[in-house]
Amino acid sequence: xxxxxxxxxxxxxxxxxxxxxxxxxxxxxxxxxxxxxxxxxxxxxxxxxxxxxxxxxxxxxxxxxxxxxxxxxxxxxxxxxxxxxxxxxxxxxxxxxxxxxxxxxxxxxxxxxxxxxxxxxxxxxxxxxxxxxxxxxxxxxxxxxxxxxxxxxxxxxxxxxxxxxxxxxxxxxxxxxxxxxxxxxxxxxxxxxxxxxxxxxxxxxxxxxxxxxxxxxxxxxxxxxxxxxxxxxxxxxxxxxxxxxxxxxxxxxxxxxxxxxxxxxxxxxxxxxxxxxxxxxxxxxxxxxxxxxxxxxxxxxxxxxxxxx
Amino acid sequence: xxxxxxxxxxxxxxxxxxxxxxxxxxxxxxxxxxxxxxxxxxxxxxxxxxxxxxxxxxxxxxxxxxxxxxxxxxxxxxxxxxxxxxxxxxxxxxxxxxxxxxxxxxxxxxxxxxxxxxxxxxxxxxxxxxxxxxxxxxxxxxxxxxxxxxxxxxxxxxxxxxxxxxxxxxxxxxxxxxxxxxxxxxxxxxxxxxxxxxxxxxxxxxxxxxxxxxxxxxxxxxxxxxxxxxxxxxxxxxxxxxxxxxxxxxxxxxxxxxxxxxxxxxxxxxxxxxxxxxxxxxxxxxxxxxxxxxxxxxxxxxxxxxxxx
Numbered sequence: 001x002x003x004x005x006x007x008x009x010x011x012x013x014x015x016x017x018x019x020x021x022x023x024x025x026x027x028x029x030x031x032x033x034x035x036x037x038x039x040x041x042x043x044x045x046x047x048x049x050x051x052x053x054x055x056x057x058x059x060x061x062x063x064x065x066x067x068x069x070x071x072x073x074x075x076x077x078x079x080x081x082x083x084x085x086x087x088x089x090x091x092x093x094x095x096x097x098x099x100x101x102x103x104x105x106x107x108x109x110x111x112x113x114x115x116x117x118x119x120x121x122x123x124x125x126x127x128x129x130x131x132x133x134x135x136x137x138x139x140x141x142x143x144x145x146x147x148x149x150x151x152x153x154x155x156x157x158x159x160x161x162x163x164x165x166x167x168x169x170x171x172x173x174x175x176x177x178x179x180x181x182x183x184x185x186x187x188x189x190x191x192x193x194x195x196x197x198x199x200x201x202x203x204x205x206x207x208x209x210x211x212x213x214x215x216x217x218x219x220x221x222x223x224x225x226x227x228x229x230x231x232x233x234x235x236x237x238x239x240x241x242x243x244x245x246x247x248x249x250x251x252x253x254x255x256x257x258x259x260x261x262x263x264x265x266x267x268x269x270x271x272x273x274x275x276x277x278x279x280x281x282x283x284x285x286x287x288x289x290x291x292x293x294x295x296x297x298x299x300x301x302x303x304x305x306x307x308x309x
Numbered sequence: 310x311x312x313x314x315x316x317x318x319x320x321x322x323x324x325x326x327x328x329x330x331x332x333x334x335x336x337x338x339x340x341x342x343x344x345x346x347x348x349x350x351x352x353x354x355x356x357x358x359x360x361x362x363x364x365x366x367x368x369x370x371x372x373x374x375x376x377x378x379x380x381x382x383x384x385x386x387x388x389x390x391x392x393x394x395x396x397x398x399x400x401x402x403x404x405x406x407x408x409x410x411x412x413x414x415x416x417x418x419x420x421x422x423x424x425x426x427x428x429x430x431x432x433x434x435x436x437x438x439x440x441x442x443x444x445x446x447x448x449x450x451x452x453x454x455x456x457x458x459x460x461x462x463x464x465x466x467x468x469x470x471x472x473x474x475x476x477x478x479x480x481x482x483x484x485x486x487x488x489x490x491x492x493x494x495x496x497x498x499x500x501x502x503x504x505x506x507x508x509x510x511x512x513x514x515x516x517x518x519x520x521x522x523x524x525x526x527x528x529x530x531x532x533x534x535x536x537x538x539x540x541x542x543x544x545x546x547x548x549x550x551x552x553x554x555x556x557x558x559x560x561x562x563x564x565x566x567x568x569x570x571x572x573x574x575x576x577x578x579x580x581x582x583x584x585x586x587x588x589x590x591x592x593x594x595x596x597x598x599x600x601x602x603x604x605x606x607x608x609x610x611x612x613x614x615x616x617x618x
Contacts, residue, residue, distance in 0.1 A: 149324050149327070149328075151548075151551075153328065153593060153596070154551050154552070154554045154555045154592050154593070154596060155555060156554075156555040156558050157588075157589045157592055157593070160558075160573065160574065160577045160585070161332055161335060161336065161577070161585055161589065162335070163577070241452050244452075244454065245452065245454055245555075245559060248454045248559065248563075249558065249559060249562055249574055250562075250574065250578075251574065251577055251578075261454065264454060264455060264458065265454070267458070268454075268457075268458035268461075268563070271458060271461075271462055271466065272466065272473075276462065279458055279459075279462070283455050283458075283459070286455060287450060287451065287455065290450040291450055294446065294449070294450060
């Protein structure tokens, strides 16, 4: 009786309401932890700047990326360097095109590939992992067998063969990157699903008559979202690196489009003529992106992984 | 142990078959071929050329001939784009080069990576530790295609210490930069991993026992701590080999060493089916062999694994 009186009292209701306000969800908690990590926040800011650069950088450019500046062509080494007076902030490339505009274009491509293909690959792997973990049996064995074969093939083989025979458009590039990287995150999602599928809330959902697919996507996936987020943050820089590597080798992004890798490759080819800025500017952007993504991934792992707490 | 080795070898065969069949059909079904050019050959000439290389037969017959030739004659067929050279010639010429600097690169990874990691662990939270960790992050961010041009810029163009490319019969000056450029990021990975596992081992009870017995510190580290601490490093070396093979394609192209990577990329450009397929098989066999050797080495070191075989 006494207890009921207490539960019905106004003060208790206020306390409870207070608690509701202050108690934090898992994600709010993680956000707080992430924003306490200074390096990660700074990296996030840098990445944001890169995105702004990719989206709006061309507004600052004095030249179009296709235009050839005939006044410096042929004397690129002496007059093509970075200068504010003729509007080539980063200098010009081998063909007399404005390097600043080219870098904006390359940043756009590289970030697009990274942030489309990376998450897509992880999601594909996560879905396969969840299905094989949930259903087990024959499906599980097939997926795992495929996984084992897949990770033992050097990806460059697949990449080169595919690009050589199906053309080298941006869409193909994204597609092949997804195909190469689908294994990322598969095993861990599978493990998590296997662990969670015997828990009570899954039984309850099943008793309520939910289908297997609804259980996987409505009840299990939200619980392993943190794994997917962490793996996405790890895969994106890898994807950008892979794209840059194949573009460097000349089997990736094709002219007139360009990417960081393609620009670095041009710069590396021409640096013997003394035009080092053609290497330095694209390389700088590439490194800034990689450093930022590395620290963001680090911060996300610290914020989300229960083991790290 | 022998049983295990044989079983592993037998699983490789179906994997290789799948790989061959898959790449074979992928290549042949894609539009274009080694003899399509901007100025098409006269029909009669084309027919003769196709007949000469056996390309006029149905696909499954071609596939069967191809596999038969490999199995019974160890013959990977003629190159379509380079006249008078067979794929066997290409491999015989290029592979020793790739293998040489690949070997030295692996030596570099282990000989530098392991001691760095051990030192960092022994001087935990000291200047050396932080330098090492910083170095590791640094070299993970600088992938070989950014590192290699920078190295050439410094060592060749600025200081003139080392040749910036070529092979020259494998003189040591020509081997250093390819080997280091290929290995740096993995060296950092090995160092980081060794540091972590070494720290873990050094905190375990049997090391305390060894200390309590009054063993000299050097004996403790070399005889007791190093062996268990190196196990994670060994597992890491498997994927490292796979990625090094990927990286070697880049090194071959960038340093013009004359290794098989250059032929692989050229083959992709000229749609040279036989070279692409032959080299893809070679790369995969190499990967499988290295992984198997590594697993055997692992079993030899770790009795727990050995008893499971």
